[in-house]
Amino acid sequence: MPPTVSSLDEFIATASQAWNPDEQMRKHTLPTGESVHCALWKGQFYITGTDIVRVVKARFYEAGIPIPFLRKFEEGIFSDLRNLKPGVDAVLELPRSEFLDFLFANGCIRTQKKQKVFLWSSVRHNMLFQV
Known part of the structure; x- marks a missing residue:
């Protein structure tokens, strides 16, 4: 059965819960064939x-x-x-940082240039993802 919006909603609601100690990434395949990820890095969950x-x-x-x-x-x-500020809602990663290397290797980003990575809990998923 192909992925649906309801399975995406479930992923968004539960991705940052009940992780195994050896887990660093959770992935959900979207109806478009692309994937979205929830990354655990240094005790925080990111998107x-x-x-x-x-x-x-x-x-x-x-x-x-x-x-x-x-x-x-x-x-x-x-x-x-842009409303999500580094240090509060996000981290600003320098080019080719260890974290960006990890995200790039897992297909979460397209480039390893300096960029913000957002705390999972700070992203207002219900507002951003509404059609």
Whole structure:
């Protein structure tokens, strides 16, 4: 059975719960075929901006809403994410940091340039992911 929005909702609600000590990453396949990840790093749970874009795109895909200008769409999401500040809601990772290497190796990000990685609990999933 293909992934659905309800299985995505369940992943978002439960991904940061009940981890095994050897687990560092949880992955959910989206209806688009892409994956979204919940990463455990130094005792905190994170989601990348790239994964947030993937989830919002999947919501539009499921609703049958075309995204005519993908670049503008992504820019709008990243603009909304600017409200999440490093040190409070996110960490600002320097290029090729150990954390970015880990995220890149697991397909969570497309580039290892300096970027914010968001605390799972700080992202207002219910607001960002609404169609």
